[in-house]
Amino acid sequence: MSPPSKAVFYENHGPPDTVTKSIIQLPPVEIKANDVCVKMLASPINPSDINRIEGVYPVRPPVPAVGGYEGVGEVHSVGSAVQGISPGDLVMASPPSPGTWQTHVVKDKSFWHKLDRGTPVEYAATITVNPLTAFRMMEDYVDLKSGDSIVQNGATSMVGQCVIQLAKLRGIHTINIIRDRSGSDEAKEKLKKLGADQVYTEGQLDVKNVKSLLGDVPEPALGFNCVGGNASSLVLKFLRQGGTMVTYGGMAKKPVTVSTSSFIFKELSLKGFWLQKWLGPDKTEACRETIDYLLGLIREGKLKYK
Amino acid sequence: MSPPSKAVFYENHGPPDTVTKSIIQLPPVEIKANDVCVKMLASPINPSDINRIEGVYPVRPPVPAVGGYEGVGEVHSVGSAVQGISPGDLVMASPPSPGTWQTHVVKDKSFWHKLDRGTPVEYAATITVNPLTAFRMMEDYVDLKSGDSIVQNGATSMVGQCVIQLAKLRGIHTINIIRDRSGSDEAKEKLKKLGADQVYTEGQLDVKNVKSLLGDVPEPALGFNCVGGNASSLVLKFLRQGGTMVTYGGMAKKPVTVSTSSFIFKELSLKGFWLQKWLGPDKTEACRETIDYLLGLIREGKLKYK
Structure with missing residues (x-):
């Protein structure tokens, strides 16, 4: 089972400061054979995250939902069939997917992209969008x-x-x-x-x-x-x-x-x-290759932003 | 030599009713070996013809110039080296080119596209633009x-x-x-x-x-x-x-x-x-093929306009 997860949660669409007023604690969830449980380290707030909560973004998760779309974290635990990802690894949601504004996220291993240990967390968290x-x-x-x-x-x-x-x-x-x-x-x-x-x-x-x-x-x-x-x-x-x-x-x-x-x-x-639109199911590889290229530029000091 | 040609002529750009006030008579010109002299039968007035005279069209002939851009006519006489086009043939300027608002136009044979005898003149004159x-x-x-x-x-x-x-x-x-x-x-x-x-x-x-x-x-x-x-x-x-x-x-x-x-x-x-822009020098054949297709539809009664 995963640890309980604190999450920025909304039951209905509306103004973010109203509908996400309280941070709730989600109960532990089962970690199935192919699941990876990640302790989130950083997850940014993009204008599109706000629009999803407001309900005005053309594609958005059904409510109730946890906010967020990008994020990076450290692997907390893995299911029995998971290979190549271990507790302590740095991973990011790639392609990005809804629900990153919480302390622990459990998703199938295919959702996670493993990063080099030296990758700066603040860049990894914000590299996709x-x-x-x-x-x-x-x-x-x-x-x-x-x-x-x-x-x-x-x-x-x-x-x-x-x-x-x-x-x-x-x-x-x-x-x-x-x-x-x-x-x-x-x-x-x-x-x-x-x-x-x-x-x-x-x-x-x-x-x-x-x-x-x-x-x-x-x-x-x-x-x-x-x-x-x-x-x-x-x-x-x-x-x-x-x-x-x-x-x-x-x-x-x-x-x-x-x-x-x-x-x-x-x-x-x-x-x-x-x-x-670009991030279709067929783009997982292209997305991760580009992310790795961009994070490489960041490690070399050739790309920075704030 | 060609017959003298009456032409709608403008020496300067400006309002069409001012700068094209008088129709002038241009003197006969020599018909060289590859030239075809055409007695114009019909030549329309398009909004772009007006804009060329006003001087506001991005591409326009240098002044002084004869107005017009489309047109159809009957061959009056041909140069000594011209084959395949004979006096009495129906021809049109294709791709269109400046100077069709006159009674006789002398241009190289490559300017002219020969049409079937039964082609309605009012359509042939207006088919290009x-x-x-x-x-x-x-x-x-x-x-x-x-x-x-x-x-x-x-x-x-x-x-x-x-x-x-x-x-x-x-x-x-x-x-x-x-x-x-x-x-x-x-x-x-x-x-x-x-x-x-x-x-x-x-x-x-x-x-x-x-x-x-x-x-x-x-x-x-x-x-x-x-x-x-x-x-x-x-x-x-x-x-x-x-x-x-x-x-x-x-x-x-x-x-x-x-x-x-x-x-x-x-x-x-x-x-x-x-x-x-589409009518570049490499488009002569494509232009004529399409014109023939469209005039074919007209003869079959499948395309009409007024």
Whole structure:
């Protein structure tokens, strides 16, 4: 049997601070032959976790449910038929799956991906949703080559920081757009230290021809939008003829607005990225390979975020 | 030498009714060995012809220029090395090229595509821009199968009428959106006679769930937008998960507005179609083959428009 598990639990969808008010204690569960019981060490709160609790996320576990989707832990005990995973091993839910906001999680061994002992826990816990999004968006839409460039808004986000560093490793330039607010100078410096080629606040881009700012940086073939509204229009303005903008978030809660001529004469394509869609049952291996690659970069000091 | 040619000519870009005020007479030109001199019979006025004269079209002939881009004519005389085209033959500019608004056009024989004698002149003159757009948009974006469906706005346009009929021939359903205006009932009847499965005015689609109207018609995988504004939002609402909207016009002069969730959760793709881009130098054969196919449908009574 597993130890009892303290869990952030919700019986109904609603505002998270109401429906997850009390942390409950779940009773011990049987550890079957192929099960692994993991003592969770860290599990992040993503905006999509909040949306799942609110009941507005298109794919969500049925209620009652335990919150959370990502997480890393230490193996507490294993079923009688489990080989290759032992108590004390560091493992993560991969592909991610619901219910990581609790102290002990018992799931079939296939749910767990074993990690090198030296992997930093705070990165392992947060590697799937945002860094994997950055990686896939750079792979799946445009065939980028060294010397090409990317434009993105929301560049201080975790995805944004990963895009900058993954691009740098491949010799790809990044043009980064951030909000106008106090601290934007410090944010610019931080992004440049990560490898950003150019960083602008939205206000700095209130010029007739944003491309005149590019200098030696080539016009980007690919853009990422996680904001919407004016910030997405700025991404579109930077894109080169035939470029693609991928939307993966809408933090400004404003729609994307596109001129007819952007479609017809500039031949832009607009698409969306949804990690949960990519993470199908056939993607377990691809997901784990990418996670291992990204965690390797982290151990080498080539990828960091906070 | 060719006969002198009366031409709609403009020396500078500007409002068409100003810059093309007088029709001029161009002097006779030499007919070289490979040239064909054509007496033009019919040449339409497309919105893009107007935009070229205004100077706002992204690709346009240098001024001074003769207007027009499509057209059909009868061969008047041929150069000494021309074989296979003789005086009296019906020919059209294919791929289309600038300068068809004149009485006699002299161009290399490679510019001309010979047509069957029985081809109706009014269709031959107008077959390239709009019907070819309809045909390519149905071929180049989504792999449509019999039983699928398409949604489009601006359905009474020439492109819209061609989409309905070409879809019908392939067993593809069409959902058609038209403006609210007097005569919309007649317009609906006309489109249904052409083969439209469903026709709605924009006002009729001011309902919470447009898809509840579909009945047995499957959710469309492909949508065409030539209007923008609310009419493009209606196309997006009809599209199924993962569907594609192709913009080829913007008659309402309003942008396309798209929610973030349409990109991320509904996984819609938005693209544009520009015939002039498709009509590259390598497309002469493909263009002529399609034109012959479309003119064949017209002769068989399977494609008509006005």
